Every structure is written in structure tokens, then in C-alpha cells.
Amino acid sequence: MDEGKSNTQQKPPAKNLTEVVIAIKGLKKTFGEKAVLKGINLELKRSENVVVLGRSGVGKSVAIQCIVGLLKPDGGSLKVFGDEVAGMTDGELKKLRIKTGFLFQGGALYDSMTVRENLEFPLTRVLKLKDQREIDKRVEDALDSVGLLEAIDKLPSDLSGGMRKRAGLARTIIVNPEIILYDEPTTGLDPITSREISYLILRIQKKYKTSSIIITHDMECARIAADRILIMDDGEFIAEGSFKGLHKSKNKIVEAFFKDVL
Amino acid sequence: MAAEIVVPGWKKWLEDIGDQVGFFLKFLRNIFTGGFEWSEFVRQCYEIGYRSVMLVGITSFIMGLVLVVQLRPTLVSFGSAGMLPKTLSVSFIREIGPVIIALICAGKIASSIGAELGSMKVTEQLDAMEVSGANPVQYLVVTRILATTIMVPVLSLMGDVIGLFGGFLGINIRDDMSFHLYFTKVISVLDFTDFLPALVKTVFFGFAIGFVGCYKGFNSNKGTESVGIAANSAVVTASLWIFVIDAIAVQVTSLLFYK
Numbered sequence: 001m002d003e004g005k006s007n008t009q010q011k012p013p014a015k016n017l018t019e020v021v022i023a024i025k026g027l028k029k030t031f032g033e034k035a036v037l038k039g040i041n042l043e044l045k046r047s048e049n050v051v052v053l054g055r056s057g058v059g060k061s062v063a064i065q066c067i068v069g070l071l072k073p074d075g076g077s078l079k080v081f082g083d084e085v086a087g088m089t090d091g092e093l094k095k096l097r098i099k100t101g102f103l104f105q106g107g108a109l110y111d112s113m114t115v116r117e118n119l120e121f122p123l124t125r126v127l128k129l130k131d132q133r134e135i136d137k138r139v140e141d142a143l144d145s146v147g148l149l150e151a152i153d154k155l156p157s158d159l160s161g162g163m164r165k166r167a168g169l170a171r172t173i174i175v176n177p178e179i180i181l182y183d184e185p186t187t188g189l190d191p192i193t194s195r196e197i198s199y200l201i202l203r204i205q206k207k208y209k210t211s212s213i214i215i216t217h218d219m220e221c222a223r224i225a226a227d228r229i230l231i232m233d234d235g236e237f238i239a240e241g242s243f244k245g246l247h248k249s250k251n252k253i254v255e256a257f258f259k260d261v262l
Numbered sequence: 263m264a265a266e267i268v269v270p271g272w273k274k275w276l277e278d279i280g281d282q283v284g285f286f287l288k289f290l291r292n293i294f295t296g297g298f299e300w301s302e303f304v305r306q307c308y309e310i311g312y313r314s315v316m317l318v319g320i321t322s323f324i325m326g327l328v329l330v331v332q333l334r335p336t337l338v339s340f341g342s343a344g345m346l347p348k349t350l351s352v353s354f355i356r357e358i359g360p361v362i363i364a365l366i367c368a369g370k371i372a373s374s375i376g377a378e379l380g381s382m383k384v385t386e387q388l389d390a391m392e393v394s395g396a397n398p399v400q401y402l403v404v405t406r407i408l409a410t411t412i413m414v415p416v417l418s419l420m421g422d423v424i425g426l427f428g429g430f431l432g433i434n435i436r437d438d439m440s441f442h443l444y445f446t447k448v449i450s451v452l453d454f455t456d457f458l459p460a461l462v463k464t465v466f467f468g469f470a471i472g473f474v475g476c477y478k479g480f481n482s483n484k485g486t487e488s489v490g491i492a493a494n495s496a497v498v499t500a501s502l503w504i505f506v507i508d509a510i511a512v513q514v515t516s517l518l519f520y521k
Contacts, residue, residue: 068393097395108390110382126395168390175394 379479
């Protein structure tokens with residue numbers, strides 16, 4: 001693996017970077033005869049933002065879907081907070097999912113519900129909150145964190161792509177997850193909105209002390225949000241390091257990602 | 263060589279049966295565990311029941327009217343025009359009403375559920391619900407299947423009554439029969455063995471419509487085309503199930519009541 005140099009970005013130091021919250025060893029996943037993950041290794045530390053860069057179809061999203069139990073790995077070990085995901089009961093998986101937020105590419109808002117109802121959904125169904133005043137406060141706080149308070153009573157169909165992602169992020173953070181998995185958070189957005197979302201990811205990390213894995217091929221997002229970058233190709237991580245360190249890499253695939261970056 | 267082609271098809275068919283059994287068991291388990299989604303259930307009853315009233319009402323009324331107009335010449339040729347109300351009521355309450363209304367509901371409700379859940383799958387809303395720790399089967403499937411199981415019999419009963427009103431109008435196009443006489447004749451020929459089996463089979467029709475719609479939507483592929491396929495497949499399969507259930511119901515009913 002190509003080792004990059006230390007992180008030189010101007011970001012606040014992350015808190016307690018030594019505790020490992022996600023530990024992946026030799027993770028394999030095959031669809032039919034195609035091996036999508038060929039034994040990947042990854043450690044995510046507390047309050048760390050790890051960006052996974054890679055071309056489309058190399059297995060980035062499959063890896064994070066395995067972490068939340070949406071896909072079942074074919075081999076290897078996948079531990080979240082020290083517990084093996086593969087052996088979890090439904091109840092244990094539910095507890096893990098409360099602690100692990102997931103932001104989908106399109107926001108995945110429930111389109112029959114308003115933004116408020118979308119955010120209330122995990123509070124009433126998962127955390128089983130009853131007190132309407134507490135629910136309202138948490139909904140307003142979460143929307144305020146992503147700068148979307150004015151859209152509280154709108155339907156998802158009335159929101160722009162960027163607003164949908166913000167609302168999706170608000171729904172993710174409302175249950176105070178310790179880990180957030182971002183699946184291509186800036187795809188399909190204009191450069192300005194992409195940058196806003198990338199800084200929002202950074203603000204969420206600071207405010208809620210979350211650890212994150214960010215799947216993207218947006219280099220600006222990687223530059224802004226990453227503490228550490230992993231580059232995936234053909235089901236394997238081929239390089240790891242800071243943005244600046246990888247920028248100087250001589251690996252051809254890594255070079256291809258960074259060649260247009262100033 | 264032929265065996266090599268046939269086996270995968272059977273394997274896929276058997277896998278599909280296995281998936282449906284698994285889905286059914288998941289539905290049963292989720293009725294009794296983890297709390298019932300009353301507000302969503304009531305919303306679905308409104309969406310499925312109330313929003314189908316107009317369609318079921320109009321089609322039932324026309325069916326009753328058309329049936330009388332079509333039956334009249336044959337009965338007149340036998341000198342039995344007075345039998346029209348009785349013939350209509352027995353055929354409509356026992357068979358034509360429940361089956362046609364269930365087919366209309368399959369077209370409207372199963373397709374709508376299949377398309378809705380299929381589109382939720384395509385836009386990752388089902389995955390989002392699952393990874394949030396909520397239970398999509400409890401929230402989406404249990405509520406919809408129970409709502410169709412309850413609302414289709416209600417719609418069917420309503421359609422039966424409206425269809426008989428259509429028949430009254432149909433008779434009075436050519437003949438002159440009072441409202442009182444018409445309904446006295448209609449009711450005089452009906453008894454418990456006409457109403458109950460028809461009502462029971464509409465419960466199964468309703469269940470089949472909800473189950474097939476949910477199963478097809480929940481198991482659609484992740485592509486926009488699959489939403490259309492899920493909706494279409496839900497209607498076709500639910501309609502087929504309605505005829506299969508009807509065939510079984512007729513056999514059971516004739517064994518129990520019409521010896």
C-alpha cells in the first residue's frame with residue numbers, strides 16, 4: 001500500500017483518535033462470480049473522518065453496506081464497537097444501527113412525509129420518544145444544524161438535491177449516532193453546494209464528535225472532510241494517507257485521481 | 263440439454279415460492295411483535311378503502327344495470343321476467359359482485375402498493391428505514407396487508423348493495439317495478455349461505471391483493487423499470503390469485519352448503 005504523509009489540513013485536532021470504532025479485516029463479498037471486495041482491511045478511529053476514494057463499481061458502497069448489515073459479507077471479520085456484525089441478533093443489529101447513521105446518495109427521504117415527519121420517524125419508531133415537546137426540540141435542533149429549518153413543513157418533492165441531502169443528514173444525526181457512513185454525499189450537486197455539504201460534514205464531526213466513513217469521488221470533498229484517505233481499486237485498498245501525502249504519490253491510479261487537483 | 267434449460271427455471275420458481283413463504287412468515291411475526299402502527303394502518307384504510315369508493319360504486323352500479331339488461335331477453339323468452347330480481351341478487355351476491363370488485367381492487371390497490379414500495383426500494387427509502395433501526399415490514403407491510411384484508415370485504419359489501427340499485431334501474435328501463443317489490447324479491451331469495459361464503463372469500467381476496475402488492479414492491483429490483491414491472495406483476499398475480507381462491511371457495515361452499 002502506498003503510504004501518504006501526515007495530515008496537514010487546517011482542521012481542529014480530533015478527540016481521542018486511538019479508540020477503534022470499526023475494525024475490518026480481510027472482508028470479502030462476491031456477487032455471482034464477481035468478487036467485489038477481495039479482503040479489505042480498515043480501521044476507523046473515534047472522531048476520525050476517513051474518505052474512501054475510488055472509481056464507480058469498485059466496491060466502496062458495498063463495504064459500508066456490510067458495516068450496517070444491509071449486505072452479508074462472504075468472509076473476513078467486521079467489528080463495530082468491538083462486536084462482530086455477522087453474528088448479531090436482530091436486536092443487537094438494531095442497537096448497532098441506532099449508533100451508526102447512514103446517509104444515502106439521494107438522501108432517501110420518505111416521500112409521503114414532510115421533512116418534520118421524516119425526522120420524527122426515527123425518534124418515535126426507534127427511540128420510542130413520546131414527549132412531543134422533546135421531539136419538536138430535537139427536530140428543530142437537527143434541522144438548525146444543517147441550516148434547513150425553513151423547510152420543516154415541506155415535502156421532499158419540494159426540495160432541491162442539496163436540501164434533500166441536508167434533510168437526510170438531519171434525519172441521520174437526530175438520533176445522535178457515534179458513526180456516520182456517507183454514501184457519495186456530494187454526487188449530483190453543483191460545486192458550491194458540494195462544498196457546503198463537505199463543510200457541513202466537517203461541522204457535524206466537530207459538533208457531535210462522530211466518526212465517519214465518506215464514500216466519494218469528489219476530490220474537493222476529500223480535501224475538505226478527510227483526516228485520512230483510502231483509495232480503492234478492484235475490491236482492494238491500494239493506497240492510504242493524507243490528502244497532501246497522496247497528492248505526491250507515484251502510483252498511477254492515485255495519480256489519476258489527483259492529476260487535476262491543484 | 264433440455265434438462266439443463268428447464269432446471270434453472272424450476273429452481274427460480276421454487277426460490278420464489280420459498281421467498282413468498284418467508285415473506286408471509288415475516289408478516290405474521292411482525293403483527294404480534296414490536297407494537298402495531300395504528301396511525302399508518304388507519305391512513306392505509308383511508309387510502310385503500312375510502313379512495314376506492316367512487317370507482318367500486320360506479321362499476322358496481324353499471325354491472326348491476328348491465329346484467330339485468332342482458333338477462334332480461336332470456337328470462338322473457340322463458341316467460342320468467344319476474345325472476346329478474348332474484349336471479350340478479352343470487353348471481354351478484356354470490357359470485358359476480360365479489361369477484362369483479364376484487365379484480366377492480368387488484369387493478370387499483372395491488373398496483374398502487376407494488377409501485378409505491380417498488381419506488382421506495384429504488385430510491386433506497388426501504389434501506390434507509392432498515393438502517394435507521396425501524397422495521398419496514400411492520401410499518402409498511404403489516405399495515406397495508408391488514409388494511410386490504412379489512413377494506414376489500416367492506417368495499418365488496420358496498421358494491422353488492424350499489425349493484426342491486428343498478429339492477430333496479432335496469433329493470434325499470436323496460437318494465438315498471440316498485441322499489442319495495444324489487445327489494446322484497448331480491449331479499450326473499452337470499453339467505454345466510456349466500457352472504458357468508460361470499461364475505462369470507464372477499465377477506466381472502468383482500469389478503470391476496472395486499473400480500474401480492476407488498477411482496478412484489480418489496481422484492482423489486484433497483485431500477486426505475488422495476489417499478490413498472492412490480493406494479494404490473496402485482497396486478498397480474500393478484501388477479502390470478504383471486505380466480506384460484508374463487509375456485510377453491512366454490513368447491514368448499516358447495517361441499518358445505520349446497521349438497
